[in-house]
Amino acid sequence: MSVLMEREQTAASTGKGPKFAVVRFPGSNCDQDAFYVIKDVLEAQVDYVWHQETRLDGYDVIILPGGFSYGDYLRTGAVARFAPIMEAVRAHAERGRLVIGICNGFQILCEAGLLPGALVRNASCKFVCKYVTLRVENTTSPFTSAYKQGQILRIPTAHGEGCFVCDTATLQALESENRVLFRYVDAQGEANAEGNPNGSLANIAGIANATFNVMGMMPHPERASEKILGSADGRGVFESLVRAALAK
Amino acid sequence: MPQVKVVVTLKPTLLDAQGRVVQNALHSMGYANVEQVRIGKYMELELAANGSGDPAALASEIKEMCDRLLANPVIENYQFEVVE
Numbered sequence: 001m002s003v004l005m006e007r008e009q010t011a012a013s014t015g016k017g018p019k020f021a022v023v024r025f026p027g028s029n030c031d032q033d034a035f036y037v038i039k040d041v042l043e044a045q046v047d048y049v050w051h052q053e054t055r056l057d058g059y060d061v062i063i064l065p066g067g068f069s070y071g072d073y074l075r076t077g078a079v080a081r082f083a084p085i086m087e088a089v090r091a092h093a094e095r096g097r098l099v100i101g102i103c104n105g106f107q108i109l110c111e112a113g114l115l116p117g118a119l120v121r122n123a124s125c126k127f128v129c130k131y132v133t134l135r136v137e138n139t140t141s142p143f144t145s146a147y148k149q150g151q152i153l154r155i156p157t158a159h160g161e162g163c164f165v166c167d168t169a170t171l172q173a174l175e176s177e178n179r180v181l182f183r184y185v186d187a188q189g190e191a192n193a194e195g196n197p198n199g200s201l202a203n204i205a206g207i208a209n210a211t212f213n214v215m216g217m218m219p220h221p222e223r224a225s226e227k228i229l230g231s232a233d234g235r236g237v238f239e240s241l242v243r244a245a246l247a248k
Numbered sequence: 249m250p251q252v253k254v255v256v257t258l259k260p261t262l263l264d265a266q267g268r269v270v271q272n273a274l275h276s277m278g279y280a281n282v283e284q285v286r287i288g289k290y291m292e293l294e295l296a297a298n299g300s301g302d303p304a305a306l307a308s309e310i311k312e313m314c315d316r317l318l319a320n321p322v323i324e325n326y327q328f329e330v331v332e
Contacts, residue, residue, distance in 0.1 A: 074289075074317070074318070075320055078317060078320065079317075082317070110322075111320065116322075117322060118320055118322040118323045120258075120262065120265075120323055121265045121266060122265065123263060123265050124265070125265045125266060125268070125269050163265075165262060165322075165323060166322070167322075199263070199265075
């Protein structure tokens with residue numbers, strides 16, 4: 001562990017409020033952005049946790065950050081899903097505690113079976129690196145309570161394999177249980193082909209599990225949590241998590 | 249020493265974006281008769297000598313490897329062949 005990381009951990013652990021863990025896999029590259037938002041923007045507690053660790057005791061929220069864990073070898077998230085820390089992530093989720101996967105984190109959660117479906121290569125075959133427009137579909141979840149129903153968000157996305165697919169029964173369950181939390185929309189707020197950056201089924205950008213304590217989304221709210229960075233629309237995800245963790 | 253050859257393919261119901269790009273390239277090269285391209289993965293596993301010598305046990309172990317890691321049953325099919 002580097003001196004810088006040690007100092008960051010010490011400083012963060014003395015803070016107040018809910019305690020977040022950002023899991024680092026080899027190839028994670030949005031871990032620092034997530035850490036920064038939790039520590040400096042929301043002023044909550046946060047630690048990095050290396051993927052070889054096996055315990056996540058004492059954390060309220062686990063973040064699986066974006067990146068290219070294990071070089072995306074075989075399939076995105078396929079190898080990371082067997083990292084030692086993932087048993088602790090599963091146990092945390094099974095206890096009803098909060099887990100959020102962003103981009104590669106979403107892919108890992110699907111591979112691990114903690115979320116249904118899978119993320120495959122974008123229909124366009126292009127790496128999509130741009131701001132997208134999202135519509136908040138359900139504000140009763142611990143991940144979206146800071147938003148208004150139907151609120152339109154501008155959040156960056158950066159992925160090559162973000163096309164969400166699942167079977168018909170799974171899609172029906174996701175829709176009927178209001179587990180689609182975010183949908184890609186066009187400038188008018190309509191979920192159509194024009195607003196869909198990657199060919200995702202039903203324009204799905206983010207979903208929750210059946211018990212609403214595990215969530216995955218392809219766009220990057222941690223890159224849009226301060227106006228100076230171009231958008232603060234993603235901040236609501238983390239504010240919602242802080243609120244949910246405090247209420248538990 | 250058994251060698252296992254595993255072929256993983258995207259389920260037919262899923263769009264194969266890579267395959268489509270390759271098909272378009274073949275068309276632009278003049279191979280107008282190519283109606284579809286599907287891209288899969290081929291893996292070779294070298295295994296230590298089969299301890300029990302039981303082909304059924306070996307097949308069931310390989311199936312487990314495929315289901316757990318080598319393929320994602322949500323989006324992919326697989327086939328394998330054991331070559332002694």
